[in-house]
Amino acid sequence: MASKKHVACQSCDINCVVEAVVKDDGKIQTKSISEPHPTTPPNSICMKSVNADTIRTHKDRVLYPLKNVGSKRGEQRWERISWDQALDEIAEKLKKIIAKYGPESLGVSQTEINQQSECGTLRRFMNLLGSPNWTAAMYMCIGNTAGVHRVTHGSYSFASFADSNCLLFIGKNLSNHNWVSQFNDLKAALKRGCKLIVLDPRRTKVAEMADIWLPLRYGTDAALFLGMINVIINEQLYDKEFVENWCVGFEELKERVQEYPLDKVAEITGCDAEEIRKAAVMFATEGPASIPWAVSTDMQKNSTSAIRAQCILRAITGSLKQGAELLGLPHSEFVSVSQIQMHEALPEEKKKIQLGTERYPLLTYTGMSAFEEPSARVYGEENRYFHNMAAFMANPTDMFTAMASEKPYPVKAFFTFASNALMGFANQENALAGLMNQELVVCYDQFINPTAQLADYILPGDHWLERPVVTPNWEGIPFANTSQQVVEPAGEAKDEYYVVRELAIRMGLEEHFPWKDRAELMNYRISPTGKDWEEFQKQFTYPSNIPDYFAPGGVGVATPSGKVELYSSVLEGLGYDPLPYYKEPEQTPISDPELAKEYPLTLFAGLREDPGFNSCYMQEGPLRNVEPDPVALLHPKTAQSLGLPSGEWIWVETTHGRLKLLLKHDGAQPEGTIRIPHGRWCPEQEGGPETGFSGAMLHNDAMVLSDDDWNLDPEQGLPNLRGGILAKAYKC
Numbered sequence: 001m002a003s004k005k006h007v008a009c010q011s012c013d014i015n016c017v018v019e020a021v022v023k024d025d026g027k028i029q030t031k032s033i034s035e036p037h038p039t040t041p042p043n044s045i046c047m048k049s050v051n052a053d054t055i056r057t058h059k060d061r062v063l064y065p066l067k068n069v070g071s072k073r074g075e076q077r078w079e080r081i082s083w084d085q086a087l088d089e090i091a092e093k094l095k096k097i098i099a100k101y102g103p104e105s106l107g108v109s110q111t112e113i114n115q116q117s118e119c120g121t122l123r124r125f126m127n128l129l130g131s132p133n134w135t136a137a138m139y140m141c142i143g144n145t146a147g148v149h150r151v152t153h154g155s156y157s158f159a160s161f162a163d164s165n166c167l168l169f170i171g172k173n174l175s176n177h178n179w180v181s182q183f184n185d186l187k188a189a190l191k192r193g194c195k196l197i198v199l200d201p202r203r204t205k206v207a208e209m210a211d212i213w214l215p216l217r218y219g220t221d222a223a224l225f226l227g228m229i230n231v232i233i234n235e236q237l238y239d240k241e242f243v244e245n246w247c248v249g250f251e252e253l254k255e256r257v258q259e260y261p262l263d264k265v266a267e268i269t270g271c272d273a274e275e276i277r278k279a280a281v282m283f284a285t286e287g288p289a290s291i292p293w294a295v296s297t298d299m300q301k302n303s304t305s306a307i308r309a310q311c312i313l314r315a316i317t318g319s320l321k322q323g324a325e326l327l328g329l330p331h332s333e334f335v336s337v338s339q340i341q342m343h344e345a346l347p348e349e350k351k352k353i354q355l356g357t358e359r360y361p362l363l364t365y366t367g368m369s370a371f372e373e374p375s376a377r378v379y380g381e382e383n384r385y386f387h388n389m390a391a392f393m394a395n396p397t398d399m400f401t402a403m404a405s406e407k408p409y410p411v412k413a414f415f416t417f418a419s420n421a422l423m424g425f426a427n428q429e430n431a432l433a434g435l436m437n438q439e440l441v442v443c444y445d446q447f448i449n450p451t452a453q454l455a456d457y458i459l460p461g462d463h464w465l466e467r468p469v470v471t472p473n474w475e476g477i478p479f480a481n482t483s484q485q486v487v488e489p490a491g492e493a494k495d496e497y498y499v500v501r502e503l504a505i506r507m508g509l510e511e512h513f514p515w516k517d518r519a520e521l522m523n524y525r526i527s528p529t530g531k532d533w534e535e536f537q538k539q540f541t542y543p544s545n546i547p548d549y550f551a552p553g554g555v556g557v558a559t560p561s562g563k564v565e566l567y568s569s570v571l572e573g574l575g576y577d578p579l580p581y582y583k584e585p586e587q588t589p590i591s592d593p594e595l596a597k598e599y600p601l602t603l604f605a606g607l608r609e610d611p612g613f614n615s616c617y618m619q620e621g622p623l624r625n626v627e628p629d630p631v632a633l634l635h636p637k638t639a640q641s642l643g644l645p646s647g648e649w650i651w652v653e654t655t656h657g658r659l660k661l662l663l664k665h666d667g668a669q670p671e672g673t674i675r676i677p678h679g680r681w682c683p684e685q686e687g688g689p690e691t692g693f694s695g696a697m698l699h700n701d702a703m704v705l706s707d708d709d710w711n712l713d714p715e716q717g718l719p720n721l722r723g724g725i726l727a728k729a730y731k732c
């Protein structure tokens with residue numbers, strides 16, 4: 001039997017480190033790590049990781065480059081070809097498209113977290129070619145949090161459970177199968193007496209563990225935080241020294257939160273005013289307190305304000321200087337991803353036309369340019385273009401619109417790297433129209449998912465058990481874990497860097513990709529440690545040295561003022577409200593009671609279920625068997641009022657579209673709301689347009705989610721999925 005390896009699980013995005021062993025029958029057994037690990041507590045493994053090898057070895061996995069030889073896009077006539085043929089043809093077509101439409105006509109959607117091995121080289125390739133049009137699901141999931149954190153305190157803030165005496169959770173339904181290592185961290189924190197405040201409309205298991213549970217109305221998080229800030233300021237519970245020395249805009253903030261007295265906040269959120277007050281007092285006085293990242297506020301109409309208000313809470317209560325919240329930075333021991341990306345190579349005129357710049361500039365090059373000087377000041381000139389998880393992103397709505405309508409300019413080549421872009425955003429029909437209007441679609445992935453069904457070429461991607469990496473790939477986490485390779489890639493699967501470099505060579509960019517393979521690239525990235533990979537991988541974790549941002553006379557944080565900007569100069573400069581606010585979304589029973597008569601339910605979308613991760617692991621097997629059908633959840637009383645029994649197929653319809661889902665009753669859901677799943681498709685069905693791309697057009701939540709302006713957060717331009725869309729449900 002082979003020796004055990006330590007591997008950072010990449011079946012979801014928290015990267016629990018697990019143990020992997022190749023058994024005598026060739027199968028890989030994954031189990032929780034048996035030795036003490038600095039960042040992964042014991043017993044941290046979930047069903048996705050236990051079953052990782054069933055996905056790796058699944059009969060449907062793509063093992064060779066495939067070319068669609070059908071006459072129409074979406075026709076499923078796949079022919080096996082060699083890597084050289086695939087890469088030669090892709091490069092030739094890309095050259096012609098760039099010659100005709102310009103380099104910005106290349107759009108890319110990437111999921112960095114499931115890749116890890118390209119270390120920023122895909123952006124480097126794009127920057128050297130001259131295309132700014134990179135986007136990712138991270139635009140509405142943690143990447144945008146990092147962008148808004150940056151606006152307020154210079155970089156992404158990582159909550160340290162071990163250093164927190166009070167945790168504020170926002171809709172985080174952790175479990176043994178959902179971010180299990182953080183669930184174990186939570187249990188350990190509670191065991192030593194840490195307080196827990198939970199904001200969640202649902203009565204979840206985590207809500208039941210809380211000292212204070214605030215069952216707020218979906219989408220009202222910003223109002224609730226403003227009410228908490230009101231209490232903390234008016235009751236003089238804030239850290240006066242920190243506010244005086246390290247914050248700007250306190251007086252303006254103080255004035256703003258007077259607009260959010262507790263009785264008004266209670267009315268908006270549906271929570272009890274005294275409970276909100278207790279939560280505010282607990283957060284301010286039982287600290288150090290922290291707010292671990294939660295996707296919930298990434299997907300709301302008031303997302304920017306809700307995230308900003310969290311930043312303000314952690315600042316004015318002193319958490320940022322007490323170690324409960326750690327401001328991220330390029331890893332001090334490595335060559336940074338930002339450096340490898342070479343954003344300086346992209347001409348300024350191309351940065352200015354990044355899609356989204358005109359309507360929603362905040363997360364694009366234009367909005368993020370405000371952080372170039374501050375990043376250079378705090379992290380060194382070499383990190384002027386600090387990536388901070390995900391920055392410089394094209395707006396996905398504007399990307400798909402440019403692909404479909406060729407306005408403001410054509411995007412005619414689209415590469416999707418492990419991102420299943422068709423299903424990953426809102427307004428799936430627009431994404432489909434965009435993909436259909438391409439002259440070249442390339443998909444790097446493990447399965448022929450709905451996006452791959454629209455590709456000209458599918459390139460077989462490796463699996464995390466087949467690649468040695470450092471996790472996380474994104475920048476802003478104050479540590480890095482080593483992850484060992486367990487087996488060679490199956491079939492002809494290749495790592496992402498192979499694809500990037502081979503294309504770069506064919507596009508005449510070889511000199512900028514001197515690392516001949518991933519091993520050389522990895523050795524370059526870790527070269528400041530003085531170790532090569534063989535030596536480097538023996539150590540579990542490499543902590544990053546975090547500067548003392550707030551030392552007397554210190555360098556401060558990477559904002560334009562060098563201080564925490566309660567009043568944001570960057571938002572003000574872009575013409576937005578520099579202070580957080582709450583505005584009722586356009587489609588709620590309060591703002592549109594007439595519409596609510598026809599659409600009486602409040603939609604809750606974008607939810608990942610435990611056996612899956614976005615649209616992954618839908619293939620037949622043990623993970624799919626946990627919940628084979630796409631399920632909608634209604635409170636039994638709500639279902640009864642609509643005459644909808646559990647176990648029946650229903651239509652869920654919004655003003656944008658409709659979905660077919662299996663109804664289940666669930667007493668944990670708030671009455672009057674409906675929860676729909678994200679990422680559901682049926683790989684067992686034939687692909688192509690006749691089946692709605694294996695059910696994606698029938699079951700995925702993006703079919704009912706609008707990305708019209710009324711449903712977008714005004715600053716970031718990302719779609720609201722929670723609390724601002726009305727829906728109705730009826731029998732099929």
Ligand code: SF4
Binds near residue numbers: 012049177181
């Ligand atoms: S929660 Fe599960 S899938 Fe996610 S990293 Fe941990 S073990 Fe892997």
